[in-house]
Amino acid sequence: MPEQVDNSPVPGDERAWRIAQRVLSREGTALNAPEDATSAGDLDWDERTSLSRVAGLHHDATDISEVEYRQLRLERVFLVGLASTGSVEDAEISLRELAALAETAGSQVLGGVVQRRRTPDPATFIGSGKARELASLVADEGADTVIVDSELHPSQRRGLEDVVKVKVIDRTALILDIFAQHARSREGKAQVELAQLTYLLPRLRGWGESMSRQAGGRVAAGAGIGSRGPGETKIELDRRRINQRMAKLRREIAHMKRHRETSRATRRARAVPAVAIAGYTNAGKSSLLNRLTGDDVLVHNALFATLDPTVRHARTPDGRDYTLTDTVGFVSRLPHELVEAFRSTLEEIAEADVIVHVVDAAHPDPLAQIRAVTDVLATIPGASEITSIIALNKADLASPVQLASLRAHLGRHVVCSALTGQGIDELRALIAEALPRPHVPIDALIPFSHLDLVSRLHTEGEIDTEDYTEQGVHIVGRARPDLADALREARRTP
Numbered sequence: 300m301p302e303q304v305d306n307s308p309v310p311g312d313e314r315a316w317r318i319a320q321r322v323l324s325r326e327g328t329a330l331n332a333p334e335d336a337t338s339a340g341d342l343d344w345d346e347r348t349s350l351s352r353v354a355g356l357h358h359d360a361t362d363i364s365e366v367e368y369r370q371l372r373l374e375r376v377f378l379v380g381l382a383s384t385g386s387v388e389d390a391e392i393s394l395r396e397l398a399a400l401a402e403t404a405g406s407q408v409l410g411g412v413v414q415r416r417r418t419p420d421p422a423t424f425i426g427s428g429k430a431r432e433l434a435s436l437v438a439d440e441g442a443d444t445v446i447v448d449s450e451l452h453p454s455q456r457r458g459l460e461d462v463v464k465v466k467v468i469d470r471t472a473l474i475l476d477i478f479a480q481h482a483r484s485r486e487g488k489a490q491v492e493l494a495q496l497t498y499l500l501p502r503l504r505g506w507g508e509s510m511s512r513q514a515g516g517r518v519a520a521g522a523g524i525g526s527r528g529p530g531e532t533k534i535e536l537d538r539r540r541i542n543q544r545m546a547k548l549r550r551e552i553a554h555m556k557r558h559r560e561t562s563r564a565t566r567r568a569r570a571v572p573a574v575a576i577a578g579y580t581n582a583g584k585s586s587l588l589n590r591l592t593g594d595d596v597l598v599h600n601a602l603f604a605t606l607d608p609t610v611r612h613a614r615t616p617d618g619r620d621y622t623l624t625d626t627v628g629f630v631s632r633l634p635h636e637l638v639e640a641f642r643s644t645l646e647e648i649a650e651a652d653v654i655v656h657v658v659d660a661a662h663p664d665p666l667a668q669i670r671a672v673t674d675v676l677a678t679i680p681g682a683s684e685i686t687s688i689i690a691l692n693k694a695d696l697a698s699p700v701q702l703a704s705l706r707a708h709l710g711r712h713v714v715c716s717a718l719t720g721q722g723i724d725e726l727r728a729l730i731a732e733a734l735p736r737p738h739v740p741i742d743a744l745i746p747f748s749h750l751d752l753v754s755r756l757h758t759e760g761e762i763d764t765e766d767y768t769e770q771g772v773h774i775v776g777r778a779r780p781d782l783a784d785a786l787r788e789a790r791r792t793p
């Protein structure tokens with residue numbers, strides 16, 4: 300159920316109030332979403348984009364902050380990047396990615412500029428002269444939004460906005476928006492909303508000071524919301540309500556995480572090894588999953604097509620079962636709010652026995668993408684120790700020279716294409732080889748009343764010899780400890 304919200308308008312800080320209200324009471328958030336765990340694969344892309352393209356309210360420039368953390372109704376955008384530490388080429392690659400992100404969010408990219416500057420300008424990010432140049436570019440192109448390829452301080456955003464006269468948003472807000480548009484499961488929605496509120500909170504503070512004076516006194520007396528007595532200001536109340544909401548979301552997420560751990564534990568108990576497919580967004584993770592399992596998970600040439608982990612069953616060429624999990628894609632400078640929010644999803648990767656790290660070999664800078672992924676993986680306890688296989692995907696698009704120079708930098712890898720099927724058998728074989736092997740020796744006569752154990756031995760264990768006798772099936776081979784225990788138990792209770 301959505302929380303009960305006090306809607307009384309308060310003079311002076313009406314805007315702040317209204318924005319907070321809408322975040323807290325908006326539709327389709329985790330807490331009032333239907334109780335299902337729809338996987339991304341079950342949803343058609345068109346349906347999703349049509350959801351995100353519902354005709355929006357027309358935002359005027361005064362409502363920018365709201366636009367930031369609600370769905371951005373971007374139409375015609377202009378991009379700005381800064382080449383400070385890296386090269387101009389790097390900044391350009393990053394800006395092209397920003398363009399793809401903006402398109403994924405549903406906007407039309409009119410153009411973009413990269414500015415070389417050692418450090419960002421504290422007032423306008425790009426410096427006042429450049430900001431004026433940008434203003435005329437924006438006016439010429441008829442853009443209504445500027446997206447900056449960095450995380451902006453709230454005052455920089457306001458400063459730049461004052462000069463360019465259209466709304467300005469940053470890369471973080473854009474990524475958060477895409478996640479908000481794409482999240483389907485309850486857990487995904489809760490995680491994104493938590494990330495958005497985390498992003499919003501310090502930005503609310505910016506305009507809190509002056510407004511609290513205007514609102515003054517008891518004006519905020521939000522009866523029923525843990526009334527804190529006189530002197531409380533509206534903005535503090537909003538902040539408290541947001542904090543309450545965040546606490547509630549955290550509890551929900553913890554609860555759903557326990558649920559997921561239970562199903563994970565069930566898989567573990569059945570000793571089915573797990574393989575996680577990880578990698579940069581748009582690398583072809585879902586396509587590879589489909590190739591490996593003959594499934595039909597959503598594939599789309601867009602960033603972050605997959606947000607919810609999808610688990611599928613697969614089998615090695617020699618008949619052993621394992622699970623394959625498709626995971627959310629990574630992106631350079633993933634907002635830390637999101638890394639935090641998606642930690643439980645990322646932990647799914649840490650639980651895997653093998654990680655298949657999918658790389659778009661045809662990308663202009665695949666090594667940077669690999670680094671972005673391994674950097675995030677390094678923050679998940681246990682993840683860096685897991686056997687990982689690099690799948691250099693989209694080999695059909697990459698030139699032989701490109702592939703050769705990339706391969707020189709990599710450890711265990713396979714060159715493949717989810718599109719043509721090239722290298723898929725090799726990938727299957729590498730996965731099979733990397734999966735943990737059953738190691739408890741078995742030499743058992745299994746009574747016919749326990750044929751289920753015979754079939755488990757076929758899919759989970761390794762069989763050297765199998766003889767059907769009058770008393771049952773005599774099997775020699777190896778199994779995992781839990782199956783070995785079950786076999787012992789079965790012999791005791793024929």
Ligand SMILES: Nc1nc2c(ncn2[C@@H]2O[C@H](COP(=O)(O)OP(=O)(O)OP(=O)(O)O)[C@@H](O)[C@H]2O)c(=O)[nH]1
Nearest residue numbers: 580581582583584585586599600603604605628717
């Ligand atoms: N040419 C070519 N295109 C591919 C290949 N693999 C995937 N693609 C395309 O790349 C795009 C992204 O593929 P997805 O499988 O959705 O990628 P993903 O890694 O799951 O992406 P997200 O879920 O958005 O992070 C789609 O347009 C695919 O058709 C490949 O081997 N060759």
Ligand SMILES: [Mg+2]
Nearest residue numbers: 584585604605
């Ligand atoms: Mg995907």
